[in-house]
Amino acid sequence: MTKDGSLKGPVILGLVGELGAGKTAFTKALAKELKIKERVSSPTFVLMRRYVTKHKRFKTLYHFDCYRLEEAKELHDLYWGEIMKNEKALVVLEWADLVKKELPKKTIWLKFSHGKKKKERVITKK
Numbered sequence: 001m002t003k004d005g006s007l008k009g010p011v012i013l014g015l016v017g018e019l020g021a022g023k024t025a026f027t028k029a030l031a032k033e034l035k036i037k038e039r040v041s042s043p044t045f046v047l048m049r050r051y052v053t054k055h056k057r058f059k060t061l062y063h064f065d066c067y068r069l070e071e072a073k074e075l076h077d078l079y080w081g082e083i084m085k086n087e088k089a090l091v092v093l094e095w096a097d098l099v100k101k102e103l104p105k106k107t108i109w110l111k112f113s114h115g116k117k118k119k120e121r122v123i124t125k126k
Helices: 023-033 072-078 096-102
Strands: 011-017 048-052 060-065 089-094 108-114 121-125
Touching (some): 023 060
Antiparallel strands (some): 108 121
């Protein structure tokens, strides 16, 4: 944190929850709000996707899927250090609990779960 109380680096959302609970659907809706025109899909096999936005605050959305990482340290192979310096980035990590020890304390944790109805999802701040 800087002396004036503002945060350094990107805004980071750590998404956790069981398979099919809505983590990717949430990220797609977020991308739509950021006016990203590209098709947004889960980066399950490529591990990370980068999108340029037209948003006033966030110029880049980084979308990670950490499910296939064998070790949390593997984030550093995906330009993690450089991304952590980007104050105009929004970083969304699916399965973020798998890399928790590599994430900064300022990470905003969101837990996704299935609701009572078939298509209902519940999102809570963790």
